[in-house]
Amino acid sequence: MTIDTKHKSYVFQKKIAEKGLMCVGSKNDGMYLVLEDPTTGEQKTVLDGISGAAVCSLGHNDPEITSQFTKWAEESAYTFGAYYGNNAAEELSKFMCDRSKGAFDSCLWTQSGSEATENAIKIMRQYHLERGDDKRYKIISRLQSYHGFTIGALSVGDGTRKPPFKKILLSDDQTPKMPQLYPYRDWKEGMTEEDYTKHLLEQAEKCFVENDPETISGVIVETVGGSTVGTPTPPKGYLDGLRALCHKYGALFMLDEVMCGLGRCGYDFTYMHPDFGLTTGGPDILSVGKTIGSGFVTLAGLFLSPNVCKVFNEGSGYILGAQTYHSHAFTCRVGLAVQQKIVRDNLVENVRVVGGYIKEQLKEKLKDCKIAGDVRGAGNFLSIEAVKDKVTKEYFDPKLAVGPNLHKRIFDKGVVVMGASGTVGYEYHGLNDVTAFGDHVMIGPAFTATKDHADIIVNAIVDAFYEAEKDLLG
């Protein structure tokens, strides 16, 4: 294979040998990316409807924040968290715990969501050890979930990216799985919301009972699933019921809000959502990431409930292990500024308003589209599932790769979204032989997106769906 020298990549990422389109900056209000073809130098400006990977809460550029980087860098000295704390990490933790209205008492700041999951698995284990219980080592999670790409995170997750690595992951015994949360297909006609919740909780309890409840350390679920399944929201009572089940069996209840949280679904914490959230308090552990630093810095973290903190404080008083960049001062300072701005400018409400408008528009404009099976999600974290038949919900032949195909069609209209296959499930036959069933397109624009941006996103998606309908169904 000969590669144009201008196109040769030295970065071991994605298609390794070739650069592909390169991002050379952002434009206007930080909502637009400028992408360049390295061979021709040709540039294309696109509206980012998914804020990278549901990351850039304030868009790709915010001079109010970035203009202070030099000052903050000069004020920050690197220290190893195990020896010395820093004010930025303390202030960020206090600010975020206050926003949780008492649900959390302490935070751990990491560099990525995967690292947050890794730390959570260990914190759960240490929690039980602190209480003198050495028997608990298993983490229950859901099929078709995503919690990151490191070994522990991939073990508790599921999806097409997992099978090639199965032999080097935690065992199935250590990571039992509950069925996928998938209201569009599993909330059968005639079932009330209460019935569906009951059904899900019965499945969850079965998973506890079949895996020796006394060995379960904790349960990890995404409050609203992300890229694997396309933003399904749980039914009312499910999260309350799952937390109660965990506590009945002595396990910890953790919610992963790395992708769906901190305003993305229209509330400060997504478990606070009035339609499907917890009715009181919070989970024992919560993971966050992505939007917290708006992509200006690599920041993610964990929130710990007062009960978890109490067990540690009354036990050893220490968390075992520290990583070099935990609680990094500069990173936390930027994260704090991003979060303060989100609160000051009421941007979570903007997510609710603009996201609500997008959902309404998509539902209305796609109601006659024969391949738009379901429009779902919360806040501006929204998806459209593509199906071959709206009545039977039959999905398209995986060979057609309808999700990626829609992604490309929408991109060609000047909008970036996430179009994927594998929504329903997958079969793995070998490294280059994975069949991914079901397709969806997902969006999650910056919290600063306006109705004008919303119209551009909606129109590109709607046009692409109708065009695809014509090509696929004739």
Ligand SMILES: Cc1ncc(COP(=O)(O)O)c(C=O)c1O
């Ligand atoms: C729900 C969820 N958890 C964890 C992660 C892992 O985060 P990161 O990619 O920052 O490691 C992701 C990333 O997409 C995610 O969506």
